[in-house]
Structure formats: structure tokens, C-alpha cells
Amino acid sequence: MQIIKQQEEKGQVGLVYLAGEVDMHSSPALRQALLEFARKKKPTIVVDMAEVDYIDSSGLATLIECMKKARGYQGRVVLSRIKPNVYEVFKLAKLTGFFEITDDLAELLGE
């Protein structure tokens, strides 16, 4: 089962749509995709989590690493449409203030 449902670039935005469970098994693929965007210095990297049912510390570590790399070039990382049960994990890790989080992907993309 692939964690990345779709990956695309829309101008200044690198966008990855995830589906399933982000864990030790699946997070390397996510890491590869996000680091690719960071290497290209995408000003905005969006991780859509509308279909993510679970995330553990491996997944969080991947997102944190991407955020730190993006900040290195004044880029931003936005997590969109996080499910309530997954958002609880971010709360437990005290990461809700570390990431930019939105429920409105369309507005974010200017659509």
C-alpha cells in the first residue's frame, strides 16, 4: 500500500496527497517526496492528509525534518485536512503550533 496517492507541482507549490497510515514502513517514501520538494526549494510544500488514518513518530519525524529544511530557505510547509484522530497525535506531541495547518486546501491553492 503506497502512502503517496498523488504528487504534483503547481507553480510555487509542491503538493503531495497522502492516503493510509504514515508509519515506519511508509514514511521513507513520504520523506523522499518531501525532500525532493525541499531540494528544489519549493516556496510552499503542502501535505494533504485528508485520507490519512494514522500517523506515528516516524511520520511526525519526517514532517518535522521537511519543515526544518524548508525553514532553511524561508519556505513553508502546510498540512491540510488532518482528520481529528490524527490531529490528536499532533496535540500529544505538542506540534500543533509548529506546523501550519489548514482545513481549506482549495483556498490555500487559490482555487
Next chain:
Amino acid sequence: MNEPDRVQLNLPSNPKLMTLVRCIVAQSAKLAGFDEKTAQEIVLAVDEACTNVIRHCYRGDTSQAIQLTVEVADQDYLGISLRDFGAKQDPSQFKSRDLDAVEPGGLGMHFIYSTMDEVEYDSSVTVGTLMRMRKFIQGSTDADH
């Protein structure tokens, strides 16, 4: 008091199988009487413990053995025993990081300790380590046991 039900799972140390562990633990937690939110917190704690075994005890080797025992005590507690047969670990090294100092690592132990009521490591086993965790249903405490 009824004897708890025990389910034992023997599996290789392959991260792709953790989804099975999560399913079993999730359902077991609900059988024990935990609500959905607490069940998911327990799932996360157990997942992190298994991931630690794969990463630290087995250094990523996916061919080693993990033995997971789930103890379901209805309306009382959920017990988890996790046995590995790898390098002995020093529990005093198992620390979570300061949550205000955001780094990629160090969250697994935080999830374990913030959720489970009891966490203990037994390195006296001949090979590897036996980790035991318990979460009590609210109103049922370790004082009752």
C-alpha cells in the same frame, strides 16, 4: 474476577506488519472497554514500542522475531507484553525528548509513557528484553491488583 483473555502474536520484525499489530491492539482495547480515543492512544504506544524494537534492538533487521502478547481484562485493563530476542537494551537510556525542543526523533517514548499506566523492562530474560505495559480502565487502578 474472570481470568483475562490472552492473545499471542509471533511476527517477524518487519515494519510493514505493524498495521496488523495495530488492528489487534485496537480491537483488544475496545474489548477491554476503552473508548475509541483511548484505544487509539494505546495503539500508538504499542506501535512505538514495536518500532523501537525493530530500530534499536534489531537495528532495522526485518527477519528477527517479535512476540507480542495482549491481555484483555474486561472493564479492568489491557496488558501488553513485548518480547524481543535482540541486543540487550538499557532502559535508563529510554528517554523522551523535551517536547519544546522540536527535533525529528525522541517522540516514541513520550507516547508510551504518556499513555500507559505501567511500563517496565525486564532484561533478566536470557536473550533480549521483555517489555510490559498496562493501561487501566478509569476507576480500576494498579492498587486493585
